[in-house]
Amino acid sequence: MIVGVVRETAAGERRVALVPAGVAALKKAKLDVLVEVDAGLSAGFSNVAFSDVGAEMVTAADIAARADIVVGVQRPSLDLKANQIGIAVYDPLTFPENIPAASGATLFSLDLIPRTTRAQAMDVLSSQANLGGYLGVLIGATELSKILPMMTTAAGTIPPARALILGAGVAGLQAIATARRLGAIVSAYDVRAAVKEQVESLGARFVELPLETESAQDAGGYAKALGEEFYAKQRQLLGDVLAETDLVITTAAVPGMKAPILVTEAMAARMAPGSVIVDLAAERGGNCELTKPDEVVEYHGVRILGPLNLPSRLATNASQLFSKNMQTFLLNMIKEGQLNLNMEDPIVSGSLIAQGGQIVHTRVQEVLRSREAVRG
Ligand code: NAD
Numbered sequence: 001m002i003v004g005v006v007r008e009t010a011a012g013e014r015r016v017a018l019v020p021a022g023v024a025a026l027k028k029a030k031l032d033v034l035v036e037v038d039a040g041l042s043a044g045f046s047n048v049a050f051s052d053v054g055a056e057m058v059t060a061a062d063i064a065a066r067a068d069i070v071v072g073v074q075r076p077s078l079d080l081k082a083n084q085i086g087i088a089v090y091d092p093l094t095f096p097e098n099i100p101a102a103s104g105a106t107l108f109s110l111d112l113i114p115r116t117t118r119a120q121a122m123d124v125l126s127s128q129a130n131l132g133g134y135l136g137v138l139i140g141a142t143e144l145s146k147i148l149p150m151m152t153t154a155a156g157t158i159p160p161a162r163a164l165i166l167g168a169g170v171a172g173l174q175a176i177a178t179a180r181r182l183g184a185i186v187s188a189y190d191v192r193a194a195v196k197e198q199v200e201s202l203g204a205r206f207v208e209l210p211l212e213t214e215s216a217q218d219a220g221g222y223a224k225a226l227g228e229e230f231y232a233k234q235r236q237l238l239g240d241v242l243a244e245t246d247l248v249i250t251t252a253a254v255p256g257m258k259a260p261i262l263v264t265e266a267m268a269a270r271m272a273p274g275s276v277i278v279d280l281a282a283e284r285g286g287n288c289e290l291t292k293p294d295e296v297v298e299y300h301g302v303r304i305l306g307p308l309n310l311p312s313r314l315a316t317n318a319s320q321l322f323s324k325n326m327q328t329f330l331l332n333m334i335k336e337g338q339l340n341l342n343m344e345d346p347i348v349s350g351s352l353i354a355q356g357g358q359i360v361h362t363r364v365q366e367v368l369r370s371r372e373a374v375r376g
Helices: 020-028 047-052 060-066 124-143 170-181 193-201 228-243 265-269 315-331 346-351 362-375
Strands: 002-005 032-036 056-058 069-074 085-089 106-109 151-153 156-158 162-166 185-189 247-250 276-279 296-299 302-305 352-355
Touching: 002 060, 020 032, 020 047, 020 315, 032 060, 047 056, 056 060, 069 315, 085 315, 106 346, 124 170, 124 247, 124 276, 124 302, 124 315, 162 170, 162 228, 170 185, 170 193, 170 247, 185 228, 228 265, 265 296, 265 302, 346 352
Parallel strands: 002 032, 002 069, 032 056, 069 085, 085 106, 162 185, 162 247, 247 276, 276 302
Antiparallel strands: 106 352, 151 156, 296 302
8 A cells, every 4th residue: 555645736835744753653564654845844854764764755646656655734735536545634624625536536534533532542633722812812922912921010000901711612711721821710501501610620710601501502513503592692792701702712603604703893892902813714714703803803902814825834743643643544545555445433434425426415415505505
């Protein structure tokens, strides 16, 4: 079996799907590995570092011609053939139209791997969101007109800044931990009441809103879409909390849906000038009404940032973690150097999105159908 690692071509993407340590692990499992020249450079991994562990450095055309399995962070830009396997983050619930199913290639999307205990080492959503949560706070801290920690100086004592994290999933929990380490007073809110303990264990206050949230979580541990009446009430209650906050980090998401609006224009206007909102849901439409993807919006002195693809800005660490996820997923499908696709395994069947020229994943099919219905 030959695995090909392509150089990422999406704008601003600095990560690489396998780092040298991942290549070494595949070689040990008797796989051959081709790496496109310069694939790792922007993530801090030289061509020599790859060839030192036994990778063959090649062109994209070589990978297209010779690889059985092509791996990428985002959708590989080279055209796969029917006898090839593609593994990447295809984001099929957001962009089902972009899946290159017609090629006939077998495609696996890492973001659809079920979030089970056994799949933890393959969970790219967690490994990358964690880094995003960290960097979101650092970006917010440098944009803020205040410092985060309390500081006692001869010229007076500066009180600690107040940070509020909206959405306490993987990114949110890391944001809480980071803001705490920097000395802020941190509060957090999530629609899933189950995270209260996790928030408190990180030294933050859990904001309790008098809202009915018992049905807010689905069987998979994700938030459910809750209806406009709920979101309107939520915004009204959150407005008071926001007015007391210097730095807001929003991370709220509902899989397969546009991100819920948690911060309206009116709520942002109630914040003190100089405050900052970092909207980590900008890629999914944003949690703040004012967010513009990849831009800084200034509104009544409040700055709203919608940074995109933060993990890519931490490309070395993000690639190391992604590579471990990829390696674990890949080796789960290999037995004695040969492909062994076990469709009884929920990790394999749950992430398979296309095969034989068709989209085969039920949730992706549903999203496609509902979009077609909307278009009429
Ligand atoms: P996500 O990115 O889908 O959402 C981020 C957070 O936003 C979630 O905590 C969600 O509850 C919250 N949210 C959604 N709507 C909201 C609203 N209106 N107001 C406030 N908050 C809102 O989620 P994620 O970070 O990827 O994690 C989702 C779940 O998966 C969590 O329960 C997490 O613990 C679980 N998980 C399990 C495993 C595992 O066991 N292997 C691994 C990773 C994550």
